[in-house]
Amino acid sequence: MAAGGAAGPGGTVRGPNGPAPAAGAVERQPDRAADRGTRCRDDGAGRAGAGAGPGCAGDPAADRARGDLSVAGVVDAECLGGGGDPPGRGAGGAMARFVITGTGTDVGKTVFAAGLCGMTGAAYWKPVQSGLAGNVPNAALTGDAPGQHSACTGRTPTTRAALTDVAQPGSDRAEVEQLSGAPTHPEAVMLREPLSPHRAAELEGVEIDAEALTPPPGARLVIEGAGGVLVPLTRQILFADLFARWQIPVVLVCATGLGTISHSLSAIEALRARGVPIHGVAFAGDPNGDNMATIGQIGRVRVLGRLPHLARLDRAALAQAMRDNFRAEDFA
Numbered sequence: 001m002a003a004g005g006a007a008g009p010g011g012t013v014r015g016p017n018g019p020a021p022a023a024g025a026v027e028r029q030p031d032r033a034a035d036r037g038t039r040c041r042d043d044g045a046g047r048a049g050a051g052a053g054p055g056c057a058g059d060p061a062a063d064r065a066r067g068d069l070s071v072a073g074v075v076d077a078e079c080l081g082g083g084g085d086p087p088g089r090g091a092g093g094a095m096a097r098f099v100i101t102g103t104g105t106d107v108g109k110t111v112f113a114a115g116l117c118g119m120t121g122a123a124y125w126k127p128v129q130s131g132l133a134g135n136v137p138n139a140a141l142t143g144d145a146p147g148q149h150s151a152c153t154g155r156t157p158t159t160r161a162a163l164t165d166v167a168q169p170g171s172d173r174a175e176v177e178q179l180s181g182a183p184t185h186p187e188a189v190m191l192r193e194p195l196s197p198h199r200a201a202e203l204e205g206v207e208i209d210a211e212a213l214t215p216p217p218g219a220r221l222v223i224e225g226a227g228g229v230l231v232p233l234t235r236q237i238l239f240a241d242l243f244a245r246w247q248i249p250v251v252l253v254c255a256t257g258l259g260t261i262s263h264s265l266s267a268i269e270a271l272r273a274r275g276v277p278i279h280g281v282a283f284a285g286d287p288n289g290d291n292m293a294t295i296g297q298i299g300r301v302r303v304l305g306r307l308p309h310l311a312r313l314d315r316a317a318l319a320q321a322m323r324d325n326f327r328a329e330d331f332a
């Protein structure tokens, strides 16, 4: 099988023939910090208010000034149960761009991302897709469909466009379209194997060019990573490094059940250590008030809400669950 890997807007895959052109790549619009002056608050429903007080623990700039890159240590009394970094607003308060990451794979990032797109009218972008739903290899890249596989190398612009214009069934992009109707951007990189992207790329004889992964333009954008915060894009570069370069606030999707405290706090620490702005935590799963409060308090992060498991997962049910459990203004 020939080397694979699809290159679309905003990214390239390096292969034996060198980097593919980053078709459609554009300058990222800056995301300006805002709402620094507001205090943490809790609305009584387990959701903390949007905005940390100046110098609150949880502000990476303040953390760095203190030399404190850990979630452990002194908890700022003003920020108990809240905290978090400023919302992802840009000039004029018009920007609302968020990275959705999580404590690991299958934690519910795509479903939450779809809900958030539906609630806020944001577009969706998954820069790197490895495998498809159910952890099966990416059918578009098996070579069964002549032309598509070469498109995945990024060497044939015409067929690459044909591949990326339509969401691949089973991709996170397709799930978001189905669950929200939101506009979606083509993936920058599509890899066949349902593995960590660095390894899936290696198996196709290519390397992801993380430098070329540039978010598409747009004031309202939801970007989903792959797996957890420290998943490698290459053997040198992790997703959290990419998020640090982008400086787009992240929403960390965390499970609610046993084991989540350590997973969540570890992820928060890894993000803070790299200076990634943390917008807040979105929980996914059954109620567990103490786990949620504990992560909010010790992690000094804003708890944005909890998306319950939906017995029937469709667009209407997801939209209702988002309305019931999150506040659109927390993502404005």
Ligand SMILES: Nc1ncnc2c1ncn2[C@@H]1O[C@H](COP(=O)(O)OP(=O)(O)OP(=O)(O)O)[C@@H](O)[C@H]1O
Pocket (backbone or CB within 6 Å): 102, 104, 105, 106, 107, 108, 109, 110, 111, 112, 172, 225, 226, 227, 228, 284, 307, 308, 309, 310, 311, 313
């Ligand atoms: N709130 C929910 N209600 C019902 N099912 C859900 C919910 N959230 C997630 N799921 C299901 O759980 C599985 C994993 O969710 P999801 O695909 O969102 O995980 P992910 O974190 O995006 O994984 P990946 O790392 O592969 O991108 C999917 O089958 C999804 O449909």
Ligand SMILES: C[C@H](N)[C@H](N)CCCCCC(=O)O
Pocket (backbone or CB within 6 Å): 105, 106, 129, 130, 131, 135, 193, 194, 195, 196, 197, 226, 227, 228, 231
């Ligand atoms: C295949 C899976 N559904 C995701 N696309 C990629 C998850 C990578 C996880 C890597 C790891 O943490 O071990």
Ligand SMILES: [Mg+2]
Pocket (backbone or CB within 6 Å): 109, 110, 111, 172, 224
């Ligand atoms: Mg996903």
